Amino acid sequence: MNTAPILTVRNLKKSYGILDVLRDVSFDLHRGERLAILGPSGSGKSTCLRAINFLDPPTSGTITLEGELIGLHPNGKDHRSATRRKMTARELAPQRAEIGMVFQLFHLWPHLTARENVALQPRKVQRMSSSDANHLAEAMLKKVHLGHKLDEYPGRLSGGQQQRVAIARALAQKPKVLLFDEPTSALDPELVGEVLNVIQELADEGRSMVLVTHEIAFARRMADRVIFMDAGVIVEEGPAREVLANAKEPRLRKFLSTVSTQEAVQ
């Protein structure tokens, strides 16, 4: 992990009017690293993730993926982002294609089958032939253990299955990093496991990923490093086991005790 980070986030700020959701957030993701972002609701962790691929464009700050500036034109001598010109949606599209994103609510396209959901991006963005894209889609769906559901529409799949199709869709992009935005929060408890298993398998492959989650136990198991956010800033960060085992910051302690009580109740 001495190589240059694959993803850098620098001085990220996001405000909606007078409300500051992100206040100067900076972190790195190294190649093959698994980073978990934890924090209470409203701490800005989802906004932070959605800023990376500019679904929620940051007010200021920079993001680079393999050294390439995301969402902003690199020209101009001034290196502060406020003076950089924002990219149009069309210019952003190829950059977004390099970043896989899995949403809390899946957002599968209901008018397409599982296979079509996964094959669309390779066909339309990577310009693969239909048959190549379909083969890729089948391979990705098999990878998430849905080889038997290729031609089902999302409406006929359970929440856990839908989320696994969504993961396959992100994998088919051949992304440089994978972003997970609370991938199990919308699932019934008995369906959480199958999705976490798939994410764990991807983590074991050494993919670079950022996971925003409430599942502390899973974060401890899967992540190399943990970031704890509160009120728009990073309060504590470090190796997962260390941070979660002996939290120094009182806010993190409080958060951990609340969540672990909930987990105990469940």
Add this chain to the structure above:
Amino acid sequence: MFSFYQTIAENWSDWWPRLSHAAWITIYVTALSFVVAFAIGLALEFMRTRSSVAIRLTAQIYILTLRGVPILVVLYLLYFALPGYGVIISALTAGVIGLGAVHGAFLAEVFRAGLRSVSPGQREAAQAVGLSPFQTFSLILFPQAIKIVLPPLLVGFISLLKDSAICALIAVPELMLAARAIMAETFLPMHVFVLVGVFYFGIAFPASLLVRALEKRLTRGSTNKSSLETGDILPVARLDGVGR
């Protein structure tokens, strides 16, 4: 009452060829201008979702202007005013362009409503995988919105059919013009216009049956029971029975 039908029957051999021919022209004008309106409406709605202020404003001004002007004014401008500037178009072309231009502004609103009922998450997912704005619109948003807007599109089609009667005033040889000619010869307005009403209904009714069938076809297969649960299509879409 018997004499009413008898009069029609007596004149049938004269009226039928004239009215049926005119009815085909009405169908032709309506269909063509609906295609024009559909294209304009979609283009306007796509423009309104772009980030460029200039593009959005252009679309908005077009809609506000064309919606606020009577169709007859537009037709007269196209047919009587344009030749003064060296642009000479046939009555039929003027009718199709005029009807299409005005109804395009209305259909833009229909498409807007349809696209708004597709959840923002659908667009986000499309953006996140790197689809371009146009691909997002044509591959993800439009196919979902079209199912929702079929009923209001039908309303638009039928009101376009009825508005096509205005084309008589720029001498497009459609149903109304033929009817007026017959009335002028026979002085039988009651008979002629009741018959013309039946002709219009005869066009509109099969159209609505066609849309009903199309609706069934489009909503088959992708039964998205869970899209409501996951909040992907707002409940408003459910009212039309879409997604059953």
